[in-house]
Amino acid sequence: MRANCWAGRNEVEVRDVPDPTILNSRDAIVRITSTAICGSDLHLLDGYVPTMQDGDVMGHEFMGEVVEVGTGVDPARLRVGDRVVVPFPIACGACGACAAQLYSCCENSNPNAGIAEKMFGHPVAGLFGYSHLTGGFAGGQAQYARVPFADVGPLKIEAELTDEQVLFLSDILPTGYMGAEMCDIQPSDVVAVWGAGPVGQFAMDSARVLGAASVIAIDKEPYRLRMAEAAGHIPVNFEEVDVRSRLLELSGGRGPDKCVDAVGLEATHGSAHIHAFDRVKQAVRSETDRPHVLRQAILSCRSGGIVSVIGVYGGMVDKFPAGAWMNRSLTLRTGQCHVQRYMTPLLRRIERGELDPTRVITHRLPLEEAPHGYDIFKNKQEDCEKVVLTP
Amino acid sequence: MDLTATTTVRRPVSEVYTFWRRLENLPSFMEHLDEVRTTGENTSTWVASAPFDRKVEWEAVLTEDVANERIGWRSAEEADVPNQGTVSFVLAPDGKSTEVHVHLVYDIGAGKLGKAVAKYFGEEPHQQLDDDLRRLKQVLEAGEVVRSDGAPWGKRARKEFPQRPAQPLAAEERREVLGV
Structure with a gap:
């Protein structure tokens, strides 16, 4: 089959690879009908996630048709022919962890748990197409994928919904939603979301659905801010205004009640010297992540507020504003999304028209053009917000 | 060499005890063990892989067996690498899971074989026992040892690093790894 593979830092390549087969009895093989490039794939492309290897199949947002199931899959749960969306954490x-619905922390799905444990203190779940640290599972930017624990994760889509309406249940819609949900949103809340990429956009939409008084979008790309504004959110361009002052204006001087970091470890900063500090430390590997957004969110949030982190971090950060966090009674909440927990309720919201995930799609490309998709998404060319690939 | 490790398995104590007590089950999750054969009421033969594709075989004697609480064993006197172990099963605070506490002692000594065994365990002997218990959890909770494309070897998942790429196995490689 054809599959988009990691080919070294800053390079992906569509190659011929063997078709997947059943390796464990609860596996299924899915023929992929739609797949997407995620912002977190860029962290792999850029070489910020260790343990990637040449030839690793990329991709963790995919859906398709079940073409084979292992002997351990209960037919009442999944059969050949079922149309499914596959959640990116394997659980x-x-x-x-699964019993507590902490699916992205599943204790059994990562064969490389020992490596993850060294890095993170405790292991994390296996993830599709996301380095050997998270298991070394081939991803879904391909024609077929092997799906372990197929009786647990995949969500059957029986409704008359298009692929594009449900594809993002695999990751970015639940991830954005969890970012908002962790904020415990109250009707009086001003919610600020850093990052107007696809996950940020969905965090904003979710914050509104959960009843926030107003939602602010912080980014520097005019087209992304226009997209957020068109969806009813308030745009703030951090290259044009001082973010803290603008946030105070928009929240009656209190600061946002809830702040969402939908950026993570490759943030850019309006202040060149602060950016340079982290960029240099990152280059010499004395810091792995650039935490501008996390710092700014903590400093901006009103006292007693919640900072919710869904942007991906991989290792260590410098200059964490522990004083602001501690002295102003802030709560920091985070996690890789526990997608399985949210898929069905969010499917219902899509069916009821409360959320429209298709609004972020700007590019539709054949799988063969995946490298081009990565290029325009990474470099924010052609007003690229979200690329959907068709195998 | 004295090793301890602990894990929590979300299965009833009786089930975890029974699984371990059937010593033939041990090789399903213990990397270095190839086979355990029960030879008598309290005796068994253990076969382990050693460096350079060699096999080491020894007789073991059950020293303790308290149902749903504790199992103890030690190698018979003539073993090349004298060893003993105990495993205790404790009801976890959640009232339904089982804490598994393992304690192993290897008398490595100064001989050639002892050195080879020490080398086999590597610089982090602990890691192997931790990984063994991780696989015990996988077998009891999830049904089998989990394989990925990058690490398809089942209980020998840590065999090599860097691993094979995270892409599907070709037919020949699949036969080699899975035997089918």
Whole structure:
């Protein structure tokens, strides 16, 4: 089959690779009908996530048709012919983490748990197409994928919905939603979201659905801010205004009640010297992540507020504003999304028309053009917000 | 060499005890063990892989067996690498999971084989036991040892690093890894 593979830093390549087969009894093989490039794929492309290898199949947002199931998959749960969206964390459904619905922390799905444990203190779940640290599972930017624990994760789509309406249930819609949900939104809340990429846009939409008084979008790309504004959110361009002052204006001097970091470890900064500090430390590997957004969100949030982090971090950060966090009674909440927890309720919201995930799609490309898709998405060319690939 | 490790398995104590007590099950999750055969009421033969594709075989004697609480064993006197172990099963605070506490002692000594065994365990002997218990959890909670494309070897997942790329196995490689 054809598959988009990591080919070294800053390079992906569509190659011929073997077709996937059943390796564990609860596996299914899915023929992929739609797949997408995620902002977090750029962290792999840019070489910020360790343990990538040449030839690793990329991609963790995909859906398709079940073409084969292992002997351990309960037919009542999944059969050949079913149309499914596949959540990006692989979860066994039986361990303590899964029982607590902390699917992205599944204790059994990562064969490389020992490596992850060294890096993170405790292991994390296996993820599709996201380095060997998270298991070394081939991803879904391909014609077919092997889906472990197929009786737990995949969501059957029986409604008359298009691929584009439900594809993002695999990651970015639940991720954005969890970012908003962790904010415990109250009707009086001003919610500020850093990053108007696809996950940020969905965090904004979710904050509104959950009843926020107003939602602010912070970014520097005019086209992304226009997209947020068109959806009813208030744009703030951090290259044009001082973010803290503008946020105070927009929140009656209190500061946003809830702040969402939908950017993560490759943030850029309006202040060149602060950016240079982190960029240099990152280059010499004395810091792995650039936490501008996390710092700014903590400093901006009103006292007693919540900072919710859904942007991906991979390792260590410098200059964490612990004083502001501690002295002003802030709550920091975070996690890789526990997608399985949100898929069905969000499908219902899509069916009811409360959320329209298709609004972020700007590019539709054949799988063969995946490298071009990565290029325009990374470099924010052609007003690229979200690329959907068709195998 | 004295090793301890602990894990929590979300299965009833009786089930985890029974699984371990059937010593034939141990090779399903213990990387270095190839086979355990029960030879008598309290005796068994253990076969392990050693460096350079060699096999080491020894007789073991059950020293303790308290149902749903504790199992103890030690190698018989003539073993090349004298060893002993205990495993205790404790009801976890959630009232339904089982804490598994393992304690292993290897008398490595100064001989050639002892050195080879020490080398086999590597600089982090702990890691192997931790990984063994991780696989015990996988087998009991999820049904089998989990394989990925990058690490398809099942219980020998840590065999090599860097691993094979995270892309599907070709037919020949699949036969080699899975035997089918």
